[in-house]
Amino acid sequence: MASSIVMDLRQLGHLLAVVEHRSFSAAARALHTVQSNVSTHVAKLEKELGTVLIDRHSMEPTAEGVAVVERARRIRTELQAIEDDIVSMRHEVAGEVRIGCIGTTGRWMANPLLEELSVRHPALRPVLVDAPTTSLAPRVLDGDLDMAVVNTPVVDTGLETEPLFDEERIVVAPSGHPLAGLGSIDVTTLASHPIMLTPVGTTFRDAIDQELETAGVRLQAAAEVDGLRLLASLAYQGYAPALLPASAVSGYPAGDWSLVHVDGLARRSVGLVRNRRTTPSMPVMATKDVLCDVIREIAPRQPGIHVTLEP
Numbered sequence: 665m666a667s668s669i670v671m672d673l674r675q676l677g678h679l680l681a682v683v684e685h686r687s688f689s690a691a692a693r694a695l696h697t698v699q700s701n702v703s704t705h706v707a708k709l710e711k712e713l714g715t716v717l718i719d720r721h722s723m724e725p726t727a728e729g730v731a732v733v734e735r736a737r738r739i740r741t742e743l744q745a746i747e748d749d750i751v752s753m754r755h756e757v758a759g760e761v762r763i764g765c766i767g768t769t770g771r772w773m774a775n776p777l778l779e780e781l782s783v784r785h786p787a788l789r790p791v792l793v794d795a796p797t798t799s800l801a802p803r804v805l806d807g808d809l810d811m812a813v814v815n816t817p818v819v820d821t822g823l824e825t826e827p828l829f830d831e832e833r834i835v836v837a838p839s840g841h842p843l844a845g846l847g848s849i850d851v852t853t854l855a856s857h858p859i860m861l862t863p864v865g866t867t868f869r870d871a872i873d874q875e876l877e878t879a880g881v882r883l884q885a886a887a888e889v890d891g892l893r894l895l896a897s898l899a900y901q902g903y904a905p906a907l908l909p910a911s912a913v914s915g916y917p918a919g920d921w922s923l924v925h926v927d928g929l930a931r932r933s934v935g936l937v938r939n940r941r942t943t944p945s946m947p948v949m950a951t952k953d954v955l956c957d958v959i960r961e962i963a964p965r966q967p968g969i970h971v972t973l974e975p
Contacts, residue, residue: 910968
């Protein structure tokens with residue numbers, strides 16, 4: 665039997681606006697139209713599909729609405745990719761590319777990435793988003809980001825992952841502390857000194873605790889700080905030694921402290937994730953190529969970072 669559904673792109677666009685702005689009035693402002701117009705388009709789409717897509721009390725999508733929104737976001741991404749591809753084929757690589765990146769990596773990667781993009785593809789409009797992996801991965805799935813540099817593994821069948829580098833867990837020790845200047849230590853020596861850590865329940869801390877538990881080793885917390893960049897800053901200011909991923913210690917100027925490698929701790933992996941359900945546009949592929957080239961060139965210069973990206 666032939667389908668009677670005649671939904672159009674405007675209906676899907678209005679539905680997405682309501683979901684993303686959490687009200688019909690806010691969606692109307694974002695779309696530069698009136699609220700009645702938004703309500704009409706969403707209601708017509710619901711009538712054609714024979715189901716409610718937005719709960720009018722909570723303004724959350726229903727189960728059916730979630731399914732429609734997921735596909736509508738992919739459609740929006742593909743439509744933008746078509747436009748960007750045509751412009752890039754006729755002229756130079758152009759268009760907006762949204763790149764997510766965990767903050768520790770962004771500290772040393774963002775500047776050379778933006779500089780190289782401006783040289784190779786001056787018409788590109790990169791947008792960088794700094795957030796944790798738990799926030800970035802869903803945004804790649806939703807189509808809000810074209811790609812993201814995250815901690816891996818990310819367990820989701822909708823994402824494809826390309827390895828970028830592994831990073832050691834390193835101690836930043838203030839000058840005068842017994843750990844300063846040792847070069848490297850084992851986990852038993854590490855556990856004999858109170859050190860600053862991220863709190864229990866954070867991905868970085870839990871992975872370390874789980875790994876050391878099998879070895880019968882338990883770390884002493886001099887302080888618990890929720891935020892790797894703040895943790896690094898406190899260590900560099902001399903409050904106490906801190907255990908950090910190598911990315912978090914990169915880029916700081918020389919000071920009254922030293923880096924101490926920890927033997928016996930597994931490295932943390934970082935990779936590039938992309939939505940496997942969409943075809944990347946030419947601008948996205950060009951940006952990915954530049955990002956990978958920057959990693960190959962810059963990452964080996966960072967202490968404790970080992971490139972895993974294919975040549």
